[in-house]
Amino acid sequence: MPSGSERQYAGEKTHPSSKESPFYAQIRLTASSRNTAFCLVLPSVCSLYRIGWNGYRCLTMTTALRVDNVSKLYRIYDRPTDRLKEMLTQGFIKRHREFWALKEISFEIEGGTTTGIIGPNGSGKSTLLQIVTGTLEPTHGSIHYEGRVAALLELGAGFNPEFTGLENVYLNASLLGFSKSETRARLPEIERFAEIGSFIKQPVKTYSSGMYIRLAFAIAVSVDPQILIIDEALAVGDAVFQRRCLRRIKEIQESGATILFVSHDPHAIRALCSRAILLNGGRKEADGVPSDVLNRYQKLIMSSEAAYEATGPEGGEHHEADDEIWLDENVKPLKFTYRHGDGTSEILSVDLLKDGRQVEFVDTGDPVIVRIRTRFNENVFNPVIGFLIRDRNGIHVYGTNTEIQEIFFERVTAGEVLEANFAFNCWLGVGAFSITAAVHSVSGSSYDWVDDVVFFRSFSTVAIEGVANMNANVTTRRLAGRTNRTRTAVDEPVG
Helix, strand or coil, rough: CCCEEECCCCCCCCCCCHCCCCHHHHHHHHCCCCCCHHHHHHHHHHHHHHHHHHHHHCCCEEEEEEEEEEEEEHHHHEEEHHHHHHHHCCCCCCCEEEEEEEEEEEEEEEEEEEEECCCCCCCCCCHHHHHHHHCCCCCCCEEEECCCCEEEEECCCCCCCEEEEEHHHHHHHCCCCCCCHHCCCCHHHHHHHHHCCHHHHHHHHHHHHHHHHHHHHHHHHHCCEEHHHHHHECCCCCHHHHHHHHHHHHHHHHHCCEEEEECCCCHHHHHHHCCCEEEEECCEEEEEEEHHHHHHHHHHHHHHHHHHHCCCCCCCCCCCCCCCCCCCCCCCCCCCCCEECCEEEEEEEEEECCCCEECCEECCCCEEEEEEEEEEEECEEECCEEEEECCCCCCCCEEEEECCCCCCCCCCCCCCEEEEEEEEEEECCCEEEEEEEEEEECCCEEEEEEEEEEEEECCCCCCCCEEEECCCCCCCCCCCCCHHCCCCCCCCCCC
């Protein structure tokens, strides 16, 4: 997309944060005159001035992108002839249904920030980005932006399948406002980043999805955009390419560019974004810091999954606990994948708590509590309450119970409700996990067992491999090498 556009539609503008300071330009000009004395102090002067200039840019940060009351309406016809009938009667006979893909979406994004858009499938995320980039016109509302915009939308968008990869590079660059000579200068960087070798000279219709996205991303990030828009593109590439893309995105962030990022991956939203927007059913449902918005998103996903389970062959009747057995209005009926037990006890609620609040997202190392409440239907002696954490593949990660923790209830009477709170620091790796809760006898007879009753995700600000974070510290020392080698001098006779 050509740089410096404002739709509704203004002339070219340059993003203020992208301009070089006149004073810094003068420093570079003076340095080029080969004044030796000045060059000795040039690095220190430039470093100090960069700090001051970046601080000034932050203080004068402007709105880079504004979405103002945007809506998008689609007319849905049951049969092609219905469209024709409506046209012939000039709309007197209505044959369509209205579907609002977006409804009154408004927000502003400050320059130099990264905003993530998240939501379930069909919530309008891609439609919104297409409107922002200008490939789709809104039914109502307007988009305003400043600076050059580079967009990476759905797979293959903007590519001519009959052209070679090289021809598509020149085509996309020209659409972004670059001359042929400017594109030629950037071509080595694009080829190096895409890493598709000689296939760049082959028609893109022969490309795999991974090759498509490699080339498209390489073009988008090579133009030094003031605004970069990415629509779920990173999910296509392999792990190595995804890391390379994330590294490049962080470089673009550090350069002061504005990024609008759509993803279904909560970890990517949390790692890259300072703000998140949740869309659902074409409407903006939440807007704020990523942790809060992602919690809302997880609840939305879980409620959708619960609705799906309720419409299953068994009608969901075995997937909910009786909501009258516990009078606390904050406790919701249990949702789980499997349940068994002899009915001696009934688990009423299982919660993952952080700072006293239920959470679906935790940072590795966070202090959390797994709270289990259970009601006993018969008199029992010394019941055992416990939980188990599994990863997304069903592998047991950690589990404990009251017996292991040397907590003994002795005699419990019918009708009594017990609560067990397991407090620990959640040193898990990055990924999705589930909690299974159980109540049983000392001999192991199951009173009640509920599988996958709580789902949550764990995040980390540093890279972690595996299902657990061992929180290791490292110290190093040299045992051999040039610095500590011992050499023996041999005196040679003089004369």
